[in-house]
Amino acid sequence: MTVSHSPFTATVLGLPRIGPNRELKRAIESYWAGRADAEHLRAVARSLRAAHYAELRAAGMDSVPVGTFSYYDQMLDTAVLFGALPPRVDAISDPLDRYFAAARGTDTVAPLEMTKWFDTNYHYLVPEIDAGTTFALHPDKLLGELAEAIELGVPARPVVIGPLTFLKLAKSADGPALDRLPDLLPLYRELLAGLADAGARWVQLDEPILVTDLTEAEIALVRDTYTELSAASDRPAILVATYFGHPDAALSALADTGIEGVALDFTAGTDPAAVAAVPALARKLVVAGVVDGRNIWRTDLDAALTTLGTLLGSADAVAVASSCSLLHVPYSLTPETGLDDRLRSWLAFGAEKVDEVKVLATAITEGTTAVATELAAARAAAASRRADPRLHDARVRARLTALDESDLTRSPADARRALQHEHLDLPLLPTTTIGSYPQTSAIRLARAALRKGEIDEAEYVRRMRAEIAEVIALQERLGLDVLVHGEPERNDMVQYFAELLDGFAATGNGWVQSYGTRCVRPPILFGDVSRPTPMTLSWIGYAQSLTDKPVKGMLTGPVTILAWSFVRDDQPLADTARQVALAIRDETVGLEAQGARIIQVDEPALRELLPPRASDQPAYLRWSVDAFRLATAGVADTTQVHTHLCYSEFGEVISAIAGLDADVTSIEAARSHMEVLDDLNAAGFALGVGPGVYDIHSPRVPSVEEITASLTAALKAVPAERLWVNPDCGLKTRGPVEVEASLRNLVTAAAALR
Numbered sequence: 001m002t003v004s005h006s007p008f009t010a011t012v013l014g015l016p017r018i019g020p021n022r023e024l025k026r027a028i029e030s031y032w033a034g035r036a037d038a039e040h041l042r043a044v045a046r047s048l049r050a051a052h053y054a055e056l057r058a059a060g061m062d063s064v065p066v067g068t069f070s071y072y073d074q075m076l077d078t079a080v081l082f083g084a085l086p087p088r089v090d091a092i093s094d095p096l097d098r099y100f101a102a103a104r105g106t107d108t109v110a111p112l113e114m115t116k117w118f119d120t121n122y123h124y125l126v127p128e129i130d131a132g133t134t135f136a137l138h139p140d141k142l143l144g145e146l147a148e149a150i151e152l153g154v155p156a157r158p159v160v161i162g163p164l165t166f167l168k169l170a171k172s173a174d175g176p177a178l179d180r181l182p183d184l185l186p187l188y189r190e191l192l193a194g195l196a197d198a199g200a201r202w203v204q205l206d207e208p209i210l211v212t213d214l215t216e217a218e219i220a221l222v223r224d225t226y227t228e229l230s231a232a233s234d235r236p237a238i239l240v241a242t243y244f245g246h247p248d249a250a251l252s253a254l255a256d257t258g259i260e261g262v263a264l265d266f267t268a269g270t271d272p273a274a275v276a277a278v279p280a281l282a283r284k285l286v287v288a289g290v291v292d293g294r295n296i297w298r299t300d301l302d303a304a305l306t307t308l309g310t311l312l313g314s315a316d317a318v319a320v321a322s323s324c325s326l327l328h329v330p331y332s333l334t335p336e337t338g339l340d341d342r343l344r345s346w347l348a349f350g351a352e353k354v355d356e357v358k359v360l361a362t363a364i365t366e367g368t369t370a371v372a373t374e375l376a377a378a379r380a381a382a383a384s385r386r387a388d389p390r391l392h393d394a395r396v397r398a399r400l401t402a403l404d405e406s407d408l409t410r411s412p413a414d415a416r417r418a419l420q421h422e423h424l425d426l427p428l429l430p431t432t433t434i435g436s437y438p439q440t441s442a443i444r445l446a447r448a449a450l451r452k453g454e455i456d457e458a459e460y461v462r463r464m465r466a467e468i469a470e471v472i473a474l475q476e477r478l479g480l481d482v483l484v485h486g487e488p489e490r491n492d493m494v495q496y497f498a499e500l501l502d503g504f505a506a507t508g509n510g511w512v513q514s515y516g517t518r519c520v521r522p523p524i525l526f527g528d529v530s531r532p533t534p535m536t537l538s539w540i541g542y543a544q545s546l547t548d549k550p551v552k553g554m555l556t557g558p559v560t561i562l563a564w565s566f567v568r569d570d571q572p573l574a575d576t577a578r579q580v581a582l583a584i585r586d587e588t589v590g591l592e593a594q595g596a597r598i599i600q601v602d603e604p605a606l607r608e609l610l611p612p613r614a615s616d617q618p619a620y621l622r623w624s625v626d627a628f629r630l631a632t633a634g635v636a637d638t639t640q641v642h643t644h645l646c647y648s649e650f651g652e653v654i655s656a657i658a659g660l661d662a663d664v665t666s667i668e669a670a671r672s673h674m675e676v677l678d679d680l681n682a683a684g685f686a687l688g689v690g691p692g693v694y695d696i697h698s699p700r701v702p703s704v705e706e707i708t709a710s711l712t713a714a715l716k717a718v719p720a721e722r723l724w725v726n727p728d729c730g731l732k733t734r735g736p737v738e739v740e741a742s743l744r745n746l747v748t749a750a751a752a753l754r
């Protein structure tokens with residue numbers, strides 16, 4: 001069998017879709033609101049795709065990914081492609097509405113679950129596949145986008161999630177979804193034949209699952225799957241793309257098959273020498289991901305050329321690429337006029353990454369002299385970055401060097417518990433909330449007015465204080481035991497701190513899709529981090545001045561700040577984490593000095609940064625736990641430290657939860673029916689715990705009976721002395737009426753049980 005293909009030299013693995021100015025977000029939301037029809041939405045989508053293709057062509061990409069466009073999510077698109085939407089949406093006849101129903105739910109239909117795409121901040125929809133799923137090919141979207149691209153003269157390379165990744169990430173009610181592989185593979189073959197027919201020379205099958213730990217049986221499946229898919233002759237050349245890590249044993253398995261190319265992520269620890277040593281790659285195209293697709297730093301072109309040089313000696317051909325889809329970075333630096341020139345010169349967003357790919361491809365095809373100017377500019381930028389004093393704050397570094405284990409350690413938990421019991425004088429089963437109260441339109445309007453210069457800082461502070469006063473009064477009225485200030489001043493729980501800490505910069509238009517139409521603008525952590533001034537003291541102090549009950553100081557933890565920022569790549573993440581932790585520690589100490597008796601440091605992202613390979617996980621858990629302890633261990637034993645974790649399936653991080661040594665941990669549990677408490681007990685956890693007694697993700701008001709049932713279940717696993725009563729998560733997305741009703745029931749249930 002021979003598939004005729006000529007290799008390409010320069011590409012990216014996938015494209016963002018939300019639009020350089022979030023045009024798609026607006027079009028989709030207008031469609032949802034009934035303000036625009038499907039035709040308008042399609043037209044916006046088409047013009048965004050066309051503009052993107054044109055840019056990639058102009059930048060010299062000789063192979064262009066097609067099909068990574070999505071109205072919501074690529075895993076959902078793959079489920080549609082293979083007819084694998086759950087039967088509960090079948091009744092919705094319009095395909096677009098059915099698609100959005102699967103994504104977001106309706107009044108009567110529950111959506112697919114959503115979860116993080118590997119260790120990125122993108123969320124995908126989890127396909128539901130079980131023994132009853134009947135696969136059927138629906139290639140219209142992909143074929144349509146392919147035809148459209150070919151029409152535009154684009155060297156189109158259709159991109160599809162590969163069968164192993166699709167099934168491994170799906171959830172199933174009855175046995176592993178991967179068992180359905182034999183039923184799915186014929187559809188992939190049919191799809192490949194259809195794509196070849198339609199004029200595709202190459203197809204890219206994304207298999208990021210290959211960078212996770214696979215069993216030997218699964219590695220065998222890799223070999224069998226791609227042997228089978230490559231056996232056909234009526235197909236495009238197959239590129240299997242891996243990213244976010246190194247494929248290890250899966251690489252040899254792939255190389256043994258008849259596929260024509262493999263994409264590898266050299267920004268995530270894949271060793272070029274190890275790749276060069278795989279003999280079967282001598283007959284393949286290696287698509288070398290040397291331009292980091294998920295961080296925003298300018299590429300070290302010399303280092304990339306060294307990697308490419310190693311590969312050129314052994315592969316049949318080498319193409320230069322981004323390490324993964326450009327979905328994870330903002331579109332372009334062009335609108336970022338607010339960044340200082342030096343910082344700006346160190347960065348590369350999507351458009352600049354495409355240019356870097358081209359420069360590197362030119363260097364290997366025509367020689368480095370052809371790109372001497374570009375190489376010199378990259379070196380100058382790197383030198384300016386290395387020499388910048390903001391990256392080497394002697395004071396921060398000296399403080400960190402002076403720390404030892406005692407700075408991370410508090411007295412034994414039991415001793416603290418006794419002291420805090422006296423100091424706080426709380427009832428049994430104390431009631432509290434996670435931090436935020438509804439972000440009302442008054443709050444959003446005030447923020448917008450401040451941004452537009454319609455009100456001054458003093459007026460903004462006045463309005464936020466009015467919100468705080470209301471939230472305190474509400475909590476007093478409800479009879480909660482530990483109060484919060486409600487977080488009205490936080491635009492976002494990470495951005496708020498990034499704006500106040502040294503070492504961070506904010507972009508003006510650096511939007512990245514988080515899920516669906518939700519976009520975030522992650523801050524850039526570029527230098528040594530420190531806290532020049534207090535960040536929360538005046539808000540918390542004001543709240544405390546209004547009540548005799550304890551008000552929790554409320555902070556975001558170091559790991560979460562890292563996870564939701566673009567982080568510097570010139571030092572280990574663990575070192576950056578210590579700097580952020582030290583800055584947060586300064587704030588905890590400041591809060592305590594001001595009289596705070598309880599301080600909560602949220603770490604909802606602790607699990608997100610967990611590396612995909614088990615062998616890398618212990619080191620991560622060590623430094624992330626240490627960072628939390630550094631941030632929180634500077635306070636007296638009488639001060640109660642709380643943390644909040646935003647999930648209930650702890651998995652590999654369960655042992656770390658106890659390691660955090662927080663006096664009280666609030667977690668999600670309402671949806672997992674308190675099983676999480678048994679997991680915690682099994683891991684030896686013996687600190688205070690507040691399993692969420694109702695699910696804040698839905699507008700439903702839980703009844704007193706339901707909350708009592710949750711608490712009764714919790715009391716089977718945890719003694720009353722350790723149990724706290726709180727909702728699942730912050731209340732910022734909920735409406736004021738339902739919040740008041742829900743919390744009233746929560747307080748009633750707790751009081752009755754006491």
Ligand code: GLN
Nearest residue numbers: 434435436602604646730
């Ligand atoms: N304190 C934050 C809040 O209540 C925690 C949010 C979170 O866990 N993501 O909003």
Ligand code: ZN
Nearest residue numbers: 645646729730
């Ligand atoms: Zn939460």
